[in-house]
Amino acid sequence: MKIRFARRLVIVVLFLGLGFSAHSQSGLFDSKEPLVIELEFSIKQLRAETNDSTFIDSQMIFESESGQKDTVDVEIRTRGNFRLENCFYPPMRVKMKKKQAENTLFQGNRNLKLVLPCSKSKTAGNYIGREYLAYQLYEDVADFSFHTRLLRVTLTDTDDKKGEKVELLGFFIEDDDEVAERFGGKILDNKRIVPTLMEDSSTVRHDFFQLMIGNTDWSGLFQHNEKVLMLDEKTIVPLPYDFDMTGLVNPPYGQVNNNIGIEKVTDRLYRGFCRDPQLMQTIRNEILAKEEQVFQTVEESSAFFSESDEKACRLYLEEFFDILKSDRSFDKNILMACRSASAAQSF
Incomplete structure (x- = not known):
């Protein structure tokens, strides 16, 4: 009887443990809380040397739900038209390799659009918040939509001689192929x-x-x-x-x-x-x-x-x-x- 009870106890513990693990490994778009990330690169280089097929290398530091920081190697390029030509912070695409994303919240979402404020104005983040709101409203009324994740971004532009970090509001947009696979x-x-x-x-x-x-x-x-x-x-x-x-x-x-x-x-x-x-x-x-x-x-x-x-x-x-x-x-x-x-x- 004691052996049978012990076996049952082990099964229950394993079941609960697996359930907790599966629940705790949330995906990138499973939370409405802003994800904290850090990026460092040259905006001038990004503009001059990237296009639809050419990227620059960088690293992204991100903060997990537990508050721990992790780092992934990323590739970044510009995208878009109007904001690319008219904004200080160009719209971007961020990619990471499969092995880099494994066992992180980026698993399954390794190719993302990144939206940052247009200008360096102190109020520019308000427009990002309002645009993010528009994506949330579309999810309210439509059956098929892109997922988004709000971001708190610490950005270091290596063109800045002072090396100052700026705090920006931004958001990731789900990749085209990922939304297609989801549906x-x-x-x-x-x-x-x-x-x-x-x-x-x-x-x-x-x-x-x-x-x-x-x-x-x-x-x-x-x-x-x-x-x-x-x-x-x-x-x-x-x-x-x-x-x-x-x-x-x-x-x-x-x-x-x-x-x-x-x-x-x-x-x-x-x-x-x-x-x-x-x-x-x-x-x-x-x-x-x-x-x-x-x-x-x-x-x-x-x-x-x-x-x-x-x-x-x-x-x-x-x-x-x-x-x-x-x-x-x-x-x-x-x-x-x-x-x-x-x-x-x-x-």
Whole structure:
């Protein structure tokens, strides 16, 4: 009897131990708490010597949930267009080798987009916080989205003769291939997919969301600030990213296309294509039902921007929900503003 009891006790201990271990090894995107990282490299070298296929070598120090620090070798390059040309801190891609990422929270996420503030201004981090909020809001309303992880970044620019470290807010964005694998699909790169051929419900949710955050800087057809995810032969859905040029974020460098009839990024314009009105009414009600969750997400993210920024975000989102709540405004700003199928080839 004592031997049998001892065996059972060992099994229980092993089971609990394995369960605790599995639970404690959380992934990169399993936490909403900012990840603390340190980077050191030359911004001038990054700009001058990297491109879509060329990286510079560096190291990244990161802090685990237990507070311990670890170091991984990384490769960094620039990416993007507008912010690359107009910002002091260019948008980047960070890669690490499989062996480096093994048994760390980066396992399974070795290729990441890194977003930092545009300028060196003391208030620049507020816009990063607001852009991060936009990604969180899209997860609230959509079924298919990129994961993000907020960062507290200590950056040393080796071009600085004083060697001063700067503290920045930033975030990682999940890699295209990783999000595709997570949903069991495939990213269709460099292919023009007419938006009206995409799955109806997911596309309308996407279009409503873009109106919610005041974004006109996207195109499904030309995959501008959009990826296209094929789930199966008949199902294709949009995956938006880069939400900085929006009314919700409203950065100092914000600008809009002069050909679409609005003057500033805070002006809303529905850029989605017309779908079955009944479906659009259904998505309208679906998003209205998530209003409380949307503002809860604003509250949860408000620690990462100023109190005045939080107020501005709330007011801007309230204006969107006012459109949905009013039949007249809904008809005017969405049902009558949607683009016809004949406009599907335009930007």
